[in-house]
Amino acid sequence: MSGFPDELGVPVVAGAELRDAVVRRTVTSTETVFEGRVWDVVREVVELPGEDGPTSVTRDLQRHPGAVTVLALDDDEHVLFLRQYRHPVRRELWELPAGLLDVAGEAPLPAAQRELAEEADLRAERWDVVVDWFNSPGGSSEANRIYLARGLSAVPAAERHAREDEERDLVPVRVPLAEAVEAVLAGRLGNPGAVIGVLATSAARAAGWATLRPAEAPWPTDLG
Structure with missing residues (x-):
């Protein structure tokens, strides 16, 4: 890495040097200690390097299939939000359409397209990657990707998905992107996909969309 430490004792480097490494x-040792309906909890013993040689530590982690999130932006730059009840936090949250990669053999982009159709009755002509992240890397393998969906149109009524469970009462709204940013910064939104997606999309728009990546970009866990 380049750069020299100043009085703070921490080197200054170019942003281009920031790159996560596999x-x-x-x-x-690997043991499944809990099998759930959606994900499992796995206990692993892993060797970490140390001055006196490798040290074995035990870590419990959520083995997660990954998820996709869709920021659907209409021609007037309104963001589609859905209000959905989330039992673990006992709240109704304003979220972006999203879902797990839990269909065997389904790639991330088709999964995102399916989720947008199932949860919001919408289709999109253009798809781009806005941002990727690991949702809670200290305890979960979950990787998440946010797609920007534009060129929106409604799914014909006869082809719409019959929603069940928490999804039966989804409430859709459209909000101007700038006002969605204000809602995030004011602390009125708590869903991570909504927070990350709104801020990243706003930054991408400010850059003239130059930061967007192809919809078929490698999945985060495939890098390296």
Whole structure:
């Protein structure tokens, strides 16, 4: 890395040097300690490097299939939000259409297109990647991607998905992107996909959309 430390004792480097690295550690034991309806909890013993040689540590982690999120932006730059009840936090949250990668053999982009159709009765002509992230890397393998969907149109009534469970009462609204940013910064939105998606999309728009990546970009866990 380049740069020299100043009085703070921390080197200054170019942003181009910030790149997460894939690192392989030796896993000596793996045990599924909980099998859930959506995800499992796995206990692994992994070797970490140390001054006196490798040290074995035990970590519990959520084995997650990954998820996709869709920021649907209409021609007037309104963002589509859905209000949905989330039992773990006992709240109705304003969210973006999203879903798990839990259909065998389904790639992320088709999954995002399916979720937009099922949850919002919408289709989109143009798809781009806005941002990727690991939702809680200290305890979960979940990778998430936000797609920007534009060129929106309604799914014909006869082809619409019959929603069930929490999705039966989804409430859709459209909000100007700038006002969605204000809602995030004011602390009125708590869903991570909505927070990250709105801020990242606003930044991409300010850059003339130059930061967007192809819809078929490699999935985060495939890098390296």
